[in-house]
Amino acid sequence: MSPAGEPRWAWAREYGLPALVIVGLVGLWELGCRGARIPVWLLPAPSAIVQETWKWADRIPTHAGVTLYETLGGFAMSVLVGVPIAVGIVYSPLLRRVVYPLIVVLNSIPKIALAPLFLIWIGHGLVTNVLVATIVAFLPMVVNTATGLESVEPDLLQLTRSLRAGTLQVFWKVRLPWALPHIFSGMKVAMSLAVIGAVVGEFVGSDKGLGYLIIVASSNLNTAVVFGVMAALSILGVAVFWAVVVAERLVCPWYIQPGADRP
Amino acid sequence: MDAFISVERVSKRFPTRAGAIVPALDSVSLEIHADEFLTIVGPSGCGKSTLLKLIGGLLAPTAGVIRVRGRPLDGPSPDVGMVFQSPVLLPWRTVLDNILFPIEILGRSRAEYRTEAERLIALVGLAGFERSVPRELSGGMQQRVSICRALIHDPPLLLMDEPFGALDAMTREEMGMELLRVWSERRKTVVFVTHSIAEAILLADRVAVMTPRPGRIVEVLPIDLPRPRSIKMEFSGEFQKYAEAIRAAIAPSREAT
Numbered sequence: 161m162s163p164a165g166e167p168r169w170a171w172a173r174e175y176g177l178p179a180l181v182i183v184g185l186v187g188l189w190e191l192g193c194r195g196a197r198i199p200v201w202l203l204p205a206p207s208a209i210v211q212e213t214w215k216w217a218d219r220i221p222t223h224a225g226v227t228l229y230e231t232l233g234g235f236a237m238s239v240l241v242g243v244p245i246a247v248g249i250v251y252s253p254l255l256r257r258v259v260y261p262l263i264v265v266l267n268s269i270p271k272i273a274l275a276p277l278f279l280i281w282i283g284h285g286l287v288t289n290v291l292v293a294t295i296v297a298f299l300p301m302v303v304n305t306a307t308g309l310e311s312v313e314p315d316l317l318q319l320t321r322s323l324r325a326g327t328l329q330v331f332w333k334v335r336l337p338w339a340l341p342h343i344f345s346g347m348k349v350a351m352s353l354a355v356i357g358a359v360v361g362e363f364v365g366s367d368k369g370l371g372y373l374i375i376v377a378s379s380n381l382n383t384a385v386v387f388g389v390m391a392a393l394s395i396l397g398v399a400v401f402w403a404v405v406v407a408e409r410l411v412c413p414w415y416i417q418p419g420a421d422r423p
Numbered sequence: 424m425d426a427f428i429s430v431e432r433v434s435k436r437f438p439t440r441a442g443a444i445v446p447a448l449d450s451v452s453l454e455i456h457a458d459e460f461l462t463i464v465g466p467s468g469c470g471k472s473t474l475l476k477l478i479g480g481l482l483a484p485t486a487g488v489i490r491v492r493g494r495p496l497d498g499p500s501p502d503v504g505m506v507f508q509s510p511v512l513l514p515w516r517t518v519l520d521n522i523l524f525p526i527e528i529l530g531r532s533r534a535e536y537r538t539e540a541e542r543l544i545a546l547v548g549l550a551g552f553e554r555s556v557p558r559e560l561s562g563g564m565q566q567r568v569s570i571c572r573a574l575i576h577d578p579p580l581l582l583m584d585e586p587f588g589a590l591d592a593m594t595r596e597e598m599g600m601e602l603l604r605v606w607s608e609r610r611k612t613v614v615f616v617t618h619s620i621a622e623a624i625l626l627a628d629r630v631a632v633m634t635p636r637p638g639r640i641v642e643v644l645p646i647d648l649p650r651p652r653s654i655k656m657e658f659s660g661e662f663q664k665y666a667e668a669i670r671a672a673i674a675p676s677r678e679a680t
Contacts, residue, residue, distance in 0.1 A: 313509065313511045315507040315508075315509060315511045316511040316513075318476075318481055318505065318507070319505055319507070319511065320528065321481055321499050322479055322480070322481060322499045322500075322501075322503055322505050323499070323501055323525050323528045323529060324498075324499055324500075324501060324528075325528045329527075329528055333513075333524070333527065333528070334513070337513070337515050338513075340515075412515065414514050414515045414556050414557075414558065415514070415515075
């Protein structure tokens with residue numbers, strides 16, 4: 161609660177002011193485009209974006225569905241691949257020695273540059289785009305999960321040793337739950353990257369998805385629709401990100417974000 | 424009195440990364456009696472935590488032997504309850520579930536120990552907090568939970584590694600008295616490591632004084648203060664005499680370094 165006391169004003173200050181700033185900026189954009197007579201193919205005014213995008217409105221949901229599918233597919237794959245790799249790295253020094261250098265090398269490649277390779281190997285389509293999204297997204301899953309599994313307090317591990325706990329007991333009852341907050345922060349990054357991966361895949365070779373729509377619109381110099389589809393894409397990105405945030409709150413309600421108020 | 428645990432000329436050396444060898448403990452001998460409250464006091468780096476881990480079977484000695492009821496110790500045993508400086512509770516578990524954690528690990532029935540868990544919770548004054556999670560508790564309350572967790576499976580030996588070291592001075596005294604009250608109800612052998620001389624005297628039947636580089640026990644001092652103890656005893660002349668004796672035992676080696 162703000163020190164101003166009145167809850168209504170506190171609310172207005174928290175949400176009202178940022179909203180006002182955004183509305184103001186959009187208004188300036190509109191006025192600027194009209195006043196300076198900027199050509200619509202160069203920078204369309206917000207009103208033009210809405211008008212032009214509306215004409216494409218019937219096509220956007222299906223393409224957004226494809227991008228969503230690829231994003232979630234890539235995200236799911238990155239979790240299913242990343243978490244077991246992290247577990248392997250943490251438990252096996254041999255695997256760590258073999259896998260870590262590979263990961264460092266893979267990390268240094270702009271993973272977007274791998275998209276054309278997948279195109280050659282698999283051909284264009286959903287599977288390729290899911291794979292591109294996976295390859296872009298899975299590294300933070302590995303790194304965050306491994307960090308989380310290793311962040312268990314040494315004294316807690318001493319305690320499990322003194323009770324002669326088995327490796328599996330320690331994994332399921334201590335290490336994995338302890339790592340959950342780290343796994344979720346990995347998931348947040350992975351989800352954001354999966355959106356990028358899916359769109360890149362669509363850019364490189366696809367006939368579906370929001371990335372494909374952007375390519376089509378820009379090749380027609382329909383800049384307004386490019387902006388409109390970008391807006392749809394960012395809504396999709398925010399939605400899937402918040403899905404992870406909500407899941408985190410449901411799965412680890414005991415975890416308090418650093419910086420959040422303590423009760 | 425019979426020796427419950429006997430530490431016989433135990434040495435422990437750790438290799439450093441640079442390849443050198445650090446002697447943490449040098450030929451330490453100590454007898455620990457059944458049901459006594461033994462404190463180990465010494466400046467930081469004197470190897471007192473190492474000694475505690477050796478007694479708990481978490482480390483193996485480089486030389487010498489530790490016997491429990493005459494039998495050589497060969498590893499960790501569930502006959503030991505451990506309390507560390509930080510409470511290290513599982514943040515996703517309630518107070519009750521944290522206390523029952525050792526029961527799950529040992530593969531025993533939670534239902535059988537539930538009543539005992541509730542009794543322990545009441546004993547440390549946390550009744551009503553059974554369903555709270557650790558972040559809702561203060562540091563002192565969390566440490567009380569970790570003491571209950573160490574006691575739940577009724578181990579004959581309780582090892583405590585500076586358990587109140589992270590608490591403020593007032594909470595610390597309060598917790599010490601509370602520990603003694605718990606100990607008077609659940610008789611156990613307690614080995615309690617601390618760097619506070621006052622704490623060491625106030626709690627103990629005997630104080631083992633250690634000095635560093637290499638870690639050695641220089642004196643074992645029986646404390647004949649009456650029980651139950653109270654914080655006021657710290658101001659008695661007898662208490663001061665004990666404190667002076669301990670300081671004197673630590674000091675010569677301090678001047679030498």
